[in-house]
Amino acid sequence: MKIVDGDMVECDRCESVFPIADVSLLEKETNRDYERVLCAECLSAVGVPKGYTLRRDISHLAG
Numbered sequence: 001m002k003i004v005d006g007d008m009v010e011c012d013r014c015e016s017v018f019p020i021a022d023v024s025l026l027e028k029e030t031n032r033d034y035e036r037v038l039c040a041e042c043l044s045a046v047g048v049p050k051g052y053t054l055r056r057d058i059s060h061l062a063g
């Protein structure tokens with residue numbers, strides 16, 4: 001995850017920057033180190049693939 005200015009994060013799909021409260025995090029269930037940040041628009045486009053868990057509130061990860 002690419003955090004910008006402490007509380008902004010870059011979407012891994014469209015590469016736009018959003019407030020961390022507005023993005024979701026896809027975690028691979030078999031590999032917690034694999035994660036993908038998605039903005040709301042990209043999330044509705046790709047959905048949650050099988051084998052992934054969606055975490056909607058990741059604001060605690062902000063620095």
Ligand SMILES: [Zn+2]
Nearest residue numbers: 011014039042
């Ligand atoms: Zn996006």
